[in-house]
Amino acid sequence: MVEFVCTLCGKCCMGMGKYVKIKGSMGLNKYICVHELTNETVFATVEKPYREDFDPDERDTPDEWCPFLNEGEEEGTFICVIHGTHPKFCRDFVCASMRIYTQDGVEAGKVSEKGSLVSSDDHLNALWKEQINPIITGSDEVWKEKAVGVLEPEGYRIEVYD
Ligand code: SF4
Ligand code: SF4
Known part of the structure; x- marks a missing residue:
């Protein structure tokens, strides 16, 4: 983090x-x-x-x-x-719980404290909808780990905030 x-x-x-x-x-x-x-x-x-x-x-x-x-x-x-x-x-106020970057270091999306994504990256939006939205866990930490586990193999770099 x-x-x-x-x-x-x-x-x-x-x-x-x-x-x-x-x-x-x-x-x-x-x-x-x-x-x-x-x-x-x-x-x-x-x-x-x-x-x-x-x-x-x-x-x-x-x-x-x-x-x-x-x-x-x-x-x-x-x-x-x-x-x-x-x-x-x-x-x-902290506007994000995560920031997501492309391999070139461009910010591809920002995730709110409540876990919703703001992004204009189509691939990222599709991943979010298909693989991250369905993740259900009672723990923020586990949810973040799982989300990172989906995004990193797709080439994104993730900053997860404390
Ligand atoms: S500019 Fe932003 S940080 Fe400053 S008082 Fe207004 S809302 Fe708060
Ligand atoms: S980065 Fe977040 S906290 Fe900072 S000005 Fe932008 S929206 Fe506000």
Whole structure:
């Protein structure tokens, strides 16, 4: 098993606009916010590099996005501008229990904590449907081992997270 590493794809924050609400400001760069999925209140501080550009009243990001999500410096990356003080809900969130790569190292699919696959790889989707979905076991560990046992012989490399 390996440690999960966030690739900064931003997908988990792009639907959070309806849940992460800014309720007021507490002075420069500090905001009172509520995560409405958990009713958690946080006192968020915008990280230094983003202070100059961050203004929740002048957002140019989509409404569905969390108001604290911004594009990162590297193309295709997205960052949380309150990373040091973001809600516990976000800190605890791990979007995948496994990532599946092709032999060339390209990400072919991601498996959620609940064991569902997100992939546009037809062969992988077919394997999942025919050989992995039918696996029934009461143990996550055993399920992961069995899934890896199906995928590795087909040439995929699997990262299984703790
Ligand atoms: S936690 Fe997952 S979905 Fe969210 S930004 Fe990181 S890699 Fe993307
Ligand atoms: S507070 Fe940060 S980590 Fe949480 S949803 Fe918003 S951008 Fe994502």
